[in-house]
Amino acid sequence: MKLLREILYPLIAVLAAFVIGGIVVLLIGDSPIQTYRLLIGSAFSWPDGIGYTLFYATPLIFTGLAVAVAFRCGLLNIGAEGQLYIGAFAAAWIGIKFAGASGWILLPACCLAAILGGAIWGGIPGLLKARFGSHEVINTIMLNFVAVALVSYLTQYHYKTPGDPILETVPIGPGAHIARLGKFIPGLPERIPLNIAFVLAILACVFVYVLLWKTKWGYEIRATGANPSAAEYGGISIRKQIILAMAISGGLAGMVGINEVLGYRYRYYDGFSANYGFVGIAVALLGRNHPVGVFLAAILFAILLRGGIFVDAYTIHVSKDIVDMLQGIVIILVALRPDAIFGSLKKLSKAKA
């Protein structure tokens, strides 16, 4: 029953969001059916549709997991956006600094840099909350802006190719490239940027599951999130859990850099993130802060992101911005408390009777 509810509510929320979105499309003067066919249908063609969808899903899995881990500790990490920028730049920085190094050392070092960069950037609001009690929501938002300015400064003043009009760094060393999945899967051309980071994302789902539900650390994180005073009474240091959860969360967000820098562009590109950090909040909520749910929700949003391109091209009025709109509606609907909805429905039916 509980499992059914866990699956049913998100599904209802998504369907309701699609209905609301459909009404908007209808009002604008396009056909909702055609729009949704373009939005969803284009994701299932092989190899392009599926390849790109999974590529788009990769960063969303990472940020979704990041938000979910923090959420399980009772924290809302709105800073995944900043953490992933720092992680991506850290990976690129190692890749540029030691460009000549052998891949066996360089690649793990770059991955580690992405994780560490994100973990530090996520750990700061954790530390601030643990030490000074300042709210992580505002601090993570502020650190997003600081992160964007910081990496933009570093890119512009220190690591840019001279004369390049685009704000991007020089390329990373070839040893730091990770393979595209097209190399291993027959029929998947290598031009599709789906890479090993997707496999890492699946492993990260497993890692988060094991961490949260099979280890003492995870138990302590969840206990802190469920009832901080009870956890403290039980001998758990809440402050330590807050810092730990935020650092793990940031590290997961930083792994977006592995997909972006090491697997796709092979350099740091300023402003690359399509709001991955914020969409991660929707992904985590829709996935009920569970790794399996996060994975499925990330795929759904990736389908929308991919489909948005076709909506832009083939409909008259509706643009790909409908994807942002749908995401926003989904977040609002998922946040509603079902018991409160049923409470008002009961009141309404009583009033009628």
Next chain:
Amino acid sequence: MRQILTLALVFSTIRLATPLVLAALGGLYSERSGVINIALEGLLLAGAFTAASVTYYAHSPWVGLGAAMLAGAFVAYILALACIRFKADQVVTGTGINILFIGLPAVLSGALFLSSGSTPQIPKENLLPTISGLLPGFMPQWRILTEVSVMSLLALILVLVTRYVLYRTPFGLRLRAVGENPEAADAAGVGVNRIRYVGVVLSGALAGIGGAYLSIGQSSLFTRNMAAGRGFIALAALIFGKWRPVQTMLACLLFGLADALTIQLQGVPVSILSFRIAMVVLIFLVFWFIAHQLSFLNRNRIAELASAAAVCAIVSRVIYANTRGIQNLEIPVQFIQMIPYIVTIVVLAGFIGHSRAPRALGTPYQKER
């Protein structure tokens, strides 16, 4: 440095602070009633888009302004409904609204104007006027003062009105009571949720006005995501200003100043002397803070200051040695951009006096049965 500290900077600051003040005032009504309003960003965008579209069709900025106010209030009503009636997480719902209003205006402008996310240019005579534009004969000898937008004046008036409403009227008392101690307010016969609805809807109306200023005051069209984080800065200013109207306005002016400096310092070299002084002061403060944190056992202020000064002296020597021979240097704009955010983090951590939130902020109120 001289050419930077000019009257132009003052006006630029006022111009840039105006939408912040309006949005932050909005946030104040909502948060004082106990509802976190992280949706200010989305509300600004809703107001900005509505103002630009309506003004385009109605050819009057005042109609646009009114429509923006209504649009903001309506969106805020949705937020209130979700947070109060359906007890949704306030931060999550607010984030949802923010994302929704990155997409929705773009979708609508695509449909209305066949553009990708922006509205058509509005002619200058249909924009919100400056004070001198509105009243041509008014105080001609004070021309310099009347060059500011009427919206800046409106923002100032609204700050004073808010101050009066908050501290001198029964509604203000109820609003504060509901945010601090809803149980007690309820026991005294105040409808907690009704006051919260009013607080949130007012917040939307004010943020909507702020949005209108962005699109039909400061610029002449709506562009995709044109709030560019101002909603979040307004929120930060609200916290910096300790949820009080006048202090919040001052915080907004500070953030506006940082913004204005960013624009003015772009590509302008700064003399090495001012750079050195700024660095030394900054380093002194940082080390003083570290020493203060380390010495929490004995709290010896003189020792803290002395050790910070010692470290500072050494670092200053290094800075001097490394910058000898340089006349001027350019400060990357990104560093100035960071200032407001870092200041907010520092303030939140309680380094510059504690900023205490309304006690019931963020918790839905469940009436005892």
